[in-house]
Amino acid sequence: MSTQAQHSKFIQGATGDWEIIVGLEVHAQVTSRSKLFSGASTAFGAPPNSHVSLVDAAMPGMLPVINAECVAQAVRTGLGLKAKINLRSTFDRKNYFYPDLPQGYQISQYKSPIVGEGEIQVDLTPDHSIKVGIERLHLEQDAGKSLHDQSPTMSFVDLNRSGVALMEIVSRPDMRSADEAKAYVTKLRTILRYIGSCDGDMDKGNLRADVNVSVRRPGAPLGTRCEIKNVNSIRFIGQAIDVEARRQVAIIEDGGSIDQETRLFDPARGETRSLRSKEEAHDYRYFPDPDLLPLEFDAAFVAELEAHLPELPDAKKARFMADYGLSAYDSGILVAEKETADYYESAVSHGGVQRDAKAVANWIMGDLSAYANTQGLSVAQTEIDASSIATLVDLIGEGVISGKIAKDVLAIIIAEDRSADPRAIVETRGLKQVTDTGAIESAVDAIIAANPDKVAQAIAKPTLLGWFVGQVMKSTGGKANPQAVNDMLKRKLGV
Amino acid sequence: MSVDQATVRRIAYLARIAVTDEEVPHLEGEINAILSFVEALGAVDVAGVEPMTSVIPMKLPLRADVVTDGEIESLVLANAPLAEDDFFLVPKVIE
Known part of the structure; x- marks a missing residue:
């Protein structure tokens, strides 16, 4: 990277440049039918306290039994992050008091996580990418949910989410701007969705991030960091980093110093504020969970999971560039959602014929995406069959219709009949190009x-x-x- | 290892157990007695010894990912001092 490009990432304070240092702890809800240590359902949106077993409610004498699929999902994800898989890991209790944590502790993996160091390649522009180190991935329980707005004096507690499996994915402090952090979360989400280990649905809280931010003079030692808890959209992650970095710079430039603390991002006010008062400083008193033996599996188990991993986004992007002659930019857009990539491939080779790959890409990224966006859908959800896009490209290629008419045909398909054959529309409506x-x-x-x-x-x-x-x-x-x-x-x- | 009265108060606070000032000196003595009793273990040289997690050789049992439990709201809420619309009710915990 050029010095110029690096320089542009700094924030300008009153006394000179500051560099932002960001590390992220992403909490990703594991896709599984039942919870990490109980047989209660993980399905979203159920009536309060219906998806709760006596284990999740922490009734005395109940014992946790681990869900094999959650273990497999964590290993798959570790493989997708090119990370070291630990054949032996252990569970610890993280003790803290909160009404939506009936056990009084969260079962987590503190000392020996299931997944160790890995790495993600994050594309910032088609020709510039950074590597973000993964420090670890561990399995832990989610807490319940508290509603504070139902009564002036009481909080309402729903334990449906209590005990659902989470993967906490901890990055190295390798990001230097809000944009890099946003690109990292976007890429991580794409990888999780490809693997199928987390649906990445941030609206439902299935993917959320704790954001660690500090600032320093370029090249100086790391500053004191603040942790912004539970940010639940990629846009908010970016905003939180920017406002928090500016807050820290203002304090330091005024001669103050940063207290290491947990903060909350308030998107409505565009500010972060201190979340926990000092006397409540973290003291989780971790110790090994006596109810759970170490989690052990062999290399064959890992190899079996690896053999069934789908093609991951980086590999798919490289293949799209090599096989279809697409640019890095086009390939990057098409592979961002696995369903869109699949849609693209089925359009390109519909009917067993290989058609103009760039033309198909343009249709999907252009008119079809434009329509999908207006409906808040993904390309694959538009119900417009990939074969229709293939046929439109064929009709143009054969000189039957112009590109302009093809756009009209697509508009007719969208407005009138999603399953209509473009060739039939051209025929019945007399849209054939006049070459006479x-x-x-x-x-x-x-x-x-x-x-x-x-x-x-x-x-x-x-x-x-x-x-x-x-x-x-x-x-x-x-x-x-x-x-x-x-x-x-x-x-x-x-x- | 021993604890002082400030640590006793802190431990009680973290566990949300109400401890009166009169109880603190007594608890300090009790906790320190337990700690010194356990400290006898410090005499054993455990360098290079793997922590034992089970008396008999056992592997962590795993279960299949099947929904086998839940849908027992009334049982889950049976002991709750206060509940409404199948929610637990607790004194407001947000500032």
């Missing part, structure tokens, strides 16, 4: 005859030819082949 030179010639002649003044101008200034092309297209209802019209006009006007 006789018909084009009479249209061209008519326009020339009607506009003698423009003809004189166009001969003097050939760029005006475009106006004539437009008029002919209009008079033919857009069905004339634009290239044929252009050629004929040039010949007739002698330009």
Whole structure:
């Protein structure tokens, strides 16, 4: 990276430049049917306290039994992060008091996590990426949910989420700006969704982040960090980092110092504020959970999971570039959601024929995405079959319709019938491109005859030819082949 | 290792156990008695010894990812001093 590019990431204080240092702890809800240590359901949106077993409610004498699928999901994720898988890990109790934590402790992995060091490649632009180190990934229990707005004097507690498996994925402090942190979370989310170990649904709280922010003079030792808890959207992660970094710079430049503390981001006010008073400083008194033996598995178990991992985003992107000749930018967009990548591939090779890969990419990233965005859907959710996109590209390639008409055909499909065959629409509505030179010639002649003044101008200034092309297209209802019209006009006007 | 009265108060606070000033000296003595009793273990040289997690050789049992429990709101809430609409009710815990 150039010095210039590095410099642009610094924030300007009153006394000079400051560098932002960001590390993230992402909590990702493991996709599983039942909880980490009990047989209660993990399904979202159930009536209060219905998905709760006596284990989750921490009734005396209940014992945790670990869910094998949650273990497998953690290992798969570790493999996706190119991380060291620990064949032996242990569970500890993290003790703290809160009404939505009936056990009085969270079962977590403090000393020996299931996954060790790894790395994610984060693309910031098509030709610039950074590597963000992963320090560890461990399994732990989620807490319940408290509602504070139901009564002036009471909090309402729902334990449905209590005991659901989480993966806490801890990054190294390798990010230097809000944009890098946002790109990291986006990439991590993509990897989790590819693997199927977390659905990444931030609206439901299934992926949330604790953001560690500190500032320093460029090249100086690390400053004191503050942890912003539980930020639940990628946009808010970016905003929280920016406002927190500015807050810290202002304090230091005023001669103050930063207290290491936990803070909360308030998006409505655009500020962070201290979350816990001093006397409540963390003291989790971790100790090994006597109810759980060490979690051990062998290399064959890991190899079996690895053998069934899907193609991951980096590999898919490289393959799209190599196989389809797409740019890094296009490939990056198409592979961001696995379903979109699958949609693309099924359109490109629909009917067993390989068609213009770039044209298919343009349709999906252009008109189809534009429509999907207006509906708040992903491309794959639009119910427009990939074969329709394939057929549109074929019709243009065969010279049956122009690109302009193809857009109209797609609009008809969207408005009238998602399952309609584009070829049939072109046929029944008479949208076929006119390539018959006789018909084009009479249209061209008519326009020339009607506009003698423009003809004189166009001969003097050939760029005006475009106006004539437009008029002919209009008079033919857009069905004339634009290239044929252009050629004929040039010949007739002698330009 | 021993604790002082400030540590006793802190431990009680972290566990949310109400301890009166009169009780603190007594608890300090009790905790320190337990700690010195356990300290006898310090005489054993355990360098290089793996912590024992089970008296008999056992592996951590795993269960299949199947929903086998839950849907027992009335049992879960049976001992709650206060409940409403199947929520536990507790004194407000937010500032």
